[in-house]
Amino acid sequence: MRGGQRAAIVLIGLIVAAVVLSMLHNTGASVPVEGLVLRVVEPVRSALTTVASGASRALADLERFGEMREENAALRVEVAELRAQAARLSDAESENERFREALAYLDENPELELVTARIVGRDSLDMLDTIVIDRGASSGIRVGMAVVANGGLAGRVTKVTDATADILPVHSPQSTVSVLAQGDDATADGTLDGTNGADLVMRHIDAEAAIMVGDPVVTSSLGGSLPRGIPVGRIVAIEVSPTSVLRQAIVEPLVQPERLDVVQVIRGQTAGA
Amino acid sequence: MVSHLGTAARGARWLPSPGTLAAALFLALLALVQTSVLPYFEILGAQPSLILVSVVILATMQVGTRALGWGFGGGLLVDLFSAAPLGTNALLFTLIAYVAGGGFGGVDRANLLIPVVAVALATAVYYPSALLALQLQGIDVAWEAHLPARLWPAIVVNLGASAVLYYPVRVLERWTHGRPIPTFRGVR
Incomplete structure (x- = not known):
């Protein structure tokens, strides 16, 4: 096959x-x-x-x-x-x-004329630590007016344009504010200086003044630029200088400037208040 | 020295020769790899058909009926191990082995292009034939989905597989059959 x-x-x-x-x-x-x-x-x-x-x-x-x-x-x-x-x-x-x-x-505080403003700038390179808000002269804001936030003093107006205003915060070393420490039975005058740190220093306190740690500190009417009674902070420490009859106190401010977004400018007081 | 297992076992003719057993084991291994391993490693969307390639290579390499046996046995194993109806691949691979062996019977078998061309042609014929065979058995076949998309990749991967399988098939054929196989370097 x-x-x-x-x-x-x-x-x-x-x-x-x-x-x-x-x-x-x-x-x-x-x-x-x-x-x-x-x-x-x-x-x-x-x-x-x-x-x-x-x-x-x-x-x-x-x-x-x-x-x-x-x-x-x-x-x-x-x-x-x-x-x-x-x-x-x-x-x-x-x-x-x-x-x-x-x-x-x-x-x-219904007697206060307040202008609410938003912070639109921080002049961080400026030695004055200026804060810029979005309201100015056109809103009735003038130099020297007090600025409050979160129920406490935030600073005061140092410069005004038509649409903006510069604010010197209370924590700035350039800031000096006349204040009162309100004890239970008495008050003590002093000046509150910024330190550029978290706390403020209340100077020129009478050695005999009955103040204590925890006492609130408010603006006084001395100097006339700020309304009386705006809360600023509370005393956290009292220092006595051996070379001076005056004392100074460390004040913890109510307002932390770095956290501010909105402030109110006290434009004045309504008539009859 | 080359052992001639095919002639060595002629004493007990009722038993399969060692060569046949070796070929059967080789085919079984290829069928298992083809049906159990390669489905996890598609190349270009196709899998190489190791049995088809081996059968075609063997058919182009020898004169005789062993390629038919390889085709039938290999196809049967593929049918068994895959979901194809029994006899489908057995019939197709047998026919392909016959055509490949007969078609290239008169040409120079030392030419390496022969198995390459044969594998490509066989693949081109096998895919539509398999679909037709399945359809004839009442199985619904999506021609458009299978043929255009898979034919060319299948040819490419089968050519790749032929490069891998050529030498093992040649060694197996020589080992089991004992005849010298012509190569492009001469008769060895």
């Missing part, structure tokens, strides 16, 4: 076998044999599949590494934006609170 004929016969035989197998499969007759073969190779297939799927996952992770880095960077940006947003919301809430406090001060 020639090779070609033999191959054709084998081919026909195999085709017939394949067709028969297909028919057996379709009728379900081959299922037990198929099941037996698959049961035998199942452990090998299972092991191969486990290894392959693990390797595939590792490869996929490797491929995703760059993508994950980009995603990570994008998420970092998003987190930063959300944090900034949260901070802005917090600032807004804080600002609202300060507005409410300012309005409360207005309610408590």
Whole structure:
């Protein structure tokens, strides 16, 4: 038999076998044999599949590494934006609170003509630590007027333009304000100087004056530039100088200038107040 | 020295020769890898058909009916290990082995381009044929989804697989059959 004929016969035989197998499969007759073969190779297939799927996952992770880095960077940006947003919301809430406090001060002092202004600039390079507000002469603001915030003295107006005004905060070393320390039974005059630090110094206190730590300090009418009775802070320490008959006190201010967003300028007092 | 396992086991003719067993194990291993491992590693959206490539390489390499046996056995293993109806790949691979062996029977077998061209052509024929065979058995086949997108990638990956499988198939054929195989460097 020639090779070609033999191959054709084998081919026909195999085709017939394949067709028969297909028919057996379709009728379900081959299922037990198929099941037996698959049961035998199942452990090998299972092991191969486990290894392959693990390797595939590792490869996929490797491929995703760059993508994950980009995603990570994008998420970092998003987190930063959300944090900034949260901070802005917090600032807004804080600002609202300060507005409410300012309005409360207005309610408590109906005789005072107050102009509410927003801080729009801080001249941090200026040795005077000037604060700029968005109200000026057009709002009736004049140099020397007292500026309050959060229920306490924040500073006084030192310069006015039509639309803005500069404020010298009480904590500035250039600031000097006439004040009264209000004890339980008596008061003591003095001058309150800024130190550029957190606390203020009340100087020139009479040695005999009955003041104590915790006493409130308010503006006095001495000098005439500021209305009397504006809260400034409270005494946290009293110092006695051996070379002087006068004493000085450390005053914790009510207003922290660095936290200010909104202030009120006391324009004057209403008639009849 | 080359051992001729095929002739060494002629004593017990009722048993498969060691060469046949080695070929069967090789095919089984390829079928397992093809159906259990390669699906996790698609290349260009396609998987190499190791059995098809091996059958075609063998068919271009030898004169005789062993490639038909490889085609039938390999196809049967693929049918068993995959979701294909039994007999589908067995029939297709047998036909492809016959055509590949007969079509390239008269050409210079030392030419390395022969298996490359044969694998590419076989792949191009196999994919639509397999879809047709499945459709004839009542299985819903999405021709548009499968054929245009997968045929060219399949040809490329099968050519890649042929570069990997050519040498092992040649060694196996030489080891099991014992006949010298023509190569591009001469008869070895």
